[in-house]
Amino acid sequence: QKEVEQNSGPLSVPEGAIASLNCTYSDRVSQSFFWYRQYSGKSPELIMSIYSNGDKEDGRFTAQLNKASQYVSLLIRDSQPSDSATYLCAVNTASYDKVIFGPGTSLSVIP
């Protein structure tokens, strides 16, 4: 079983809709979770971090964490074409010095 799994996509949503990106992880001791956005040909950019169960909102983005189910998600409200990118889920390891990245989900927002 891979340590961090994501649906590869592509996920297509119409402009203005809610995009839902999902991530599962295998290490129960993980405490911190991160979402990165990566535009084609660019480097990953941190958009959200979460470490408590529940929801964390930042503008149009909401991260949701359920440690019991080992599940973290990212919701993007009012999706815009500029949100079209690959979204990487990352999970810290027990040593805290490293994080493990998922393979990423490609999101396409259709005007």
Place this chain on the structure above:
Amino acid sequence: NAGVTQTPKFQVLKTGQSMTLQCAQDMNHNSMYWYRQDPGMGLRLIYYSASEGTTDKGEVPNGYNVSRLNKREFSLRLESAAPSQTSVYFCASSDPRRGMGLNEQFFGPGTRLTVL
């Protein structure tokens, strides 16, 4: 602040050639990382340095060496390049907050390496 910088941006090597990828950060971060990214594989950790003077292997260290020159700089060396090392290489830095389990990483622009 420039954040994390990497040189070169592009490089083409022949099999067997050597080269060093340079990375520097100006955020006073303790930890630095080298990743490679291949299509469908996500980001894979090559080596990391938790603090100045220390380095540790990541998931895919074979064929690479690293040097943490000082707190700002972390270089990656390919001693004898192979076609399998064709990839995009990213350097990242962070200041892990162990008590909170946080490790927010900031990435450089990447180096696109082709080995023929």
